Amino acid sequence: MKPARFRYFAPHTITEAAQLLDEQGDEARLLAGGQSLLPLLNLRLARPSALIDLNEIQALAFIHPRNGGLVLGALTRDATLERDPLVAARQPLLAEAAHYVGHLAIRHRSTLGGSLAHADPAAELPAVMLALDAAFTLQSSTGSRTVAAAAFFKGPFQTALQHGEILTEVHLPGLPPRSGSAFLEFARREGDYALAGVAAVICLAEDGTIAQARLALCSVAPTPLQAIAAETVLRGRHPDNAAWQAAAEAVVDELKEPPADIHGSAEYRRHLAGVLTRRALARAAQRAERSHS
């Protein structure tokens, strides 16, 4: 229950961190909040040769407004996302979902970038990124590139990050007027990983119909899942129970083989995904309508 030995570095700049990542080779790992990595180290499920601790890099911890949306530093803590007034004003979905991450003592340390780079298929924030059409800045010693959330999550704990790259920034575009969002999940106990979770965004047109819907789920597939068929079903429809039901059916159809374990069968997770989809969409639409009145 104690970590194996590793070399430890705590750089103060992103440039230094990227250089260290190059120098230390394939077995080096980045340490962000550590709330997933430290358990792996303690249990010796991970034995990195070196840890590059990002916590001293002030330039990674920020929340800035940009073009109606937000840019967030990867080291932003989940407890900050939960409470930040700018996040609440511009992307309340992120604040709402961050509250579901573990417990407060976890959220004081766990970070946005850490959750995305870890890419646990049961984690909330990766699904939120799909629902908000996020883009990530990946920086290395040789330059940086931008990757859309939709192209980032490759498999369970697998992402588009290549060795030598650091996820530094999260870009969230602004939502049009008459938009609303909601995050809902079902877990056996508060703070546990959810059996299923749904992030929903509804943008209404002038005539009150659905101009655009975005829907993403966690815990029901090997990666966070954008429910594209359900989004298509919703476009142009009136925001009513029949629309939510149609979307829920499309989601359930899309779920080929949800994970099954002692906490819930695949069939139960499909059922939950449908119910949560209906509820999250209804709540998002209600908020969209309220934002206009």
Added chain:
Amino acid sequence: MMEDDFIPVRVSVNGVPHRLFVEPRRTLLDMLREDLELTGTNAGCEHGSCGACTVLLDGQSVRACLLLAVQANGHEVMTVEGLALHGRMHPLQEAFWEKQGLQCGFCTPGMLMTAYELLQQNPDPGEEEIRSALSGNLCRCTGYQHIVEAIRLAAQRLREEAEAATPSGTTA
């Protein structure tokens, strides 16, 4: 840097400054227990599930098993040993004792630190809020009922103390 290098750490624990050298792989939990011999903080699951090792880092609750000791460098840590003042138990500790908010006592340090943070933020929490705050702290003995009662009692006493300390005729 050599693999077996020790790293200097300066940390304040319960207001007492310490300087020590630790291996990078030392967790904050083991530094507190093994190096500083503050064994009030318990090592339970050591992977962040049980909450027995909850301490405050700069006033915020954290799992001491999920932080490296070197990451506490330059910071302030508060452990269960920091609750009692001048030989007098903290009202939370008194309430846990009176209400039998513990049986084996293993989870108690984590429960106390979590409850301490809760009451700092919310002096009058309802039962639901207390249970929600405790959701990350596992107790295998009590069924939580007496822990919740103890926290409500402590909250009430702390509010009364605060009121008594406020001069009459002024608003708090």
